[in-house]
Amino acid sequence: MKTIYLDNNATTQVDPAVFEAMKPYFTELYGNPSSMHRFGGQVGIKLKEARASVANLLGCAPEEIIFTSCGSESDNTAIRSALAARPERRHIITTAVEHPAILSLCKFLEKRDGYEVTYLGTDDRGRLDLEEYKAAIRPDTAIVSIMWANNETGNIHPIEEMAKIAKEHDVFFHTDAVQAVGKVDIDLSKVPVDMLSLSGHKLHGPKGVGALFVRKRLPFRPYLIGGHQERSRRAGTENTTGIIALGKACELAREHMKEENTEVKRLRDKLETGLLKAIPDTKLNGDPEHRLPNTTNISFGYVEGEAILLMIDQMGIAASSGSACTSGSLEPSHVLRAMGVPFTFAHGSIRFSLSRFNTEEEIDFVIEILPPIIKNLRKLSPFSADKKAPACTKSFSE
């Protein structure tokens, strides 16, 4: 059975060209880029090219890129560096809808090290309030960390404006752009963020490689200490194959950026419109306007997400759910909770995230196959719009 992969915000297929680019560096060209000999040196040259490619995609200078192992390491490095650079500042601003790489770290810093953290809320579409943000900034705010785009809803936040406000208050600004890089145009020569995280496997590169942009002259404190790699800003022998692959992935992302915003978006819109039209009691989660072109998060009322996922999995469709049962936790996604999505819909939310490798036929198949699946699951359910009201109506945000 062919897999219809619609879970690209979780991870992406490695582009065949990326795979080809990295292959020789496993077998023939395995030198250590830090070595003095030519065998290692030629790998060092490839790392330089990869760094330039990442910088090119982001609109920054190559020396502003630090290679890391993943987005989480980049996020951790950014926040810890900012706190270490200004130890007298004890306040952090982030949002309630961040990735756990940020949220768990902030909660850790609160409990373990006594930092104060402000978690900005969202409205029912997952949008941030700039006035709330401005009001949250304090003289002792060390860093603001706000994701460029949300992984569950695809919402794109007003990063340029928020970064400017942070600058006006002399506060470091970091953005977790793991979902945005390669999908939206980012030009760091114009957007005044201080640090930006990205991850290779979210843009058709391999897992295990990421990068952190650190603006020139920003005080920086390394997280990993050891050798002199990455100009002493991140110790450890470089993941050369991963970095070379990331460079290629960034090069391809630039080439395909227009396609992401036209063809991928068209397919996403077709899927979204098709499902919302064909299935009653459905709801779009997130901001319909300012959203990643590949993401749609739809709630199917009165059915549970894991049941939907397993049913469509039988048909070869891979997607993701914000329902609790898929994650091992018992409550629905913290993003949907923060948005106040009602229980009737929260448990049955499915995220479809597309890529340039999806086809029209695949989308047509999903639009055809999903309505009867939802209908059958609703037949099983004691709840529906016309059966009875939910037994409990307590608020999500409790």
Next chain:
Amino acid sequence: MWEYTDKVKDHFLNPRNVGTLEDADGVGEVGSLACGDALTLYIKVDDEGKISDAKFQTFGCASAIASSSALTEMLIGKTVEEAEKVSNKDIAEYLGGLPREKMHCSVMGQEALEQAIKNMRGEAPSKMEHSHEGELICECFGVFDEEILHAIKENDLKTVEDVTNFTKAGGGCGKCIPDLERLLAEAHGEGVCPTPSSKPAFPAEGMTNIQRMHLIESIIDNDVRPKLQADGGNIELVDIDRDAVVVRFLGMCSGCPSSQATLKNLVETALREKVDPALTVREG
């Protein structure tokens, strides 16, 4: 993705006995949409006291649907007395096992069965009108003490994590975790009443400072640390300054969202009970 047995998958993909029974003799309704799973079970009993038909409607995950389907298959043909003996363990075994995190689905089946039989006998209203007399322990998932105690005893549950897996209690904000610890202790007979005697008002009364400090160390080493280590965590004693005890969490406990609850309800409670009620514990 969860590892489900073939039988779970079969009952999920091809659920048996779906629907309602208009002339049901007993109806049991448990769970709610808010909680993420709910089951309505209908049973029909013939003149000989045997369950002649059973149907269900379930809102929930694959385990919940499969557990409900399995339950109806198990019930049909049994006498009511036999059905009463069906436990959540029987449902899970019938399915070839459930992931431990999903055991609450089988518990939901058992509870719906109990409700249906009570409803049949006119002993209790169905869930919608049912009001518990017990104490609401988990506000997030609406779980009462009686359900928790029943699950602990029925399944010999030992840890809070077990209780959450079987009842969902504690799986939300975590505020009820101390209550779950209390119920676990109660169910295992650890809630011992104090015996009147001529003992001092509290264990450390009359001790020298050194003796008191040694007692605190001993309680942390023997009573607190093993519990934390069981969950991959640890604790170290940092300082004792008169009535203030300063500790540091290590391992899994150091980043745990429930560490403040652990601090107050495990560490501080133990030290207050076994050393001095005036003690306060904080991280440092």
